[in-house]
Amino acid sequence: AQKVTQAQTEISVVEKEDVTLDCVYETRDTTYYLFWYKQPPSGELVFLIRRNSFDEQNEISGRYSWNFQKSTSSFNFTITASQVVDSAVYFCALSERNTGNQFYFGTGTSLTVIP
Amino acid sequence: NAGVTQTPKFQVLKTGQSMTLQCAQDMNHEYMSWYRQDPGMGLRLIHYSVGAGITDQGEVPNGYNVSRSTTEDFPLRLLSAAPSQTSVYFCASSYARAYEQYFGPGTRLTVT
Secondary structure (H helix, E strand, O other): OOOEEOOOOEEEEEOOOOEEEOOEEOOOOOOEEEEEEEEOOOOOOEEEEEEEOOOOOOEEEOOEEEEEEHHHOEEEEEEOOOOHHHOEEEEEEEEEOOOOOOEEEOOOEEEEEEO | OOOEEEEOOEEEEOOOOOEEEEEEEOOOOOEEEEEEEOOOOOEEEEEEEEEOOEEEEOOOOOOEEEOOOOOOEOOEEEOOOOHHHOEEEEEEEEOOOOOOOEEOOOEEEEEO
16 A cells, blocks of 8 residues: 555646645554655755654745644645746655654655746 | 765666666765655665665565665665666665655666
């Protein structure tokens, strides 16, 4: 079973629109960590955020914000006022203490921001 | 501080050949790992190491070997390349388990 589901395979938005990327995870562990990574067209993987299971506070970093809801096992990522440079594939990942903290990645959401 | 480096960037192999993908990090990270990225499948863990001399299997270990003789280096060996191993391979390191991983630039491998 997929531990991390990113149901949105591809999203296109027009520049300056807001966009939310969904991430749903599955775990029975009480101690786990969630991550978001960005993979721009150049191919490298860039770390964006890490959140532990005991901290449900939402986080904002510039135009980026993350909404962590344990009740729905979701860790969604919103980009406000999108820009062309936001075009990339975004991956959500889960690390559980019970499985030795291996990382499980979702299949990614490809975001295209149209100028 | 180069971070995580991988060599080569591109490689073409014939079926049955063997080769080693190199990975090194200069951040004194204990945790290192290898992933493969295939279209529509995200990143899948091949092998990982929690420190020098300690390695373990990930989700897709078959056909690959690793060793960790130093903190800095974590090479991935393909024993007998198969077309199914055509993929982009990423090496990553982190301070410890469950911390954010920092990735190398990747190696694009084609097996014909």
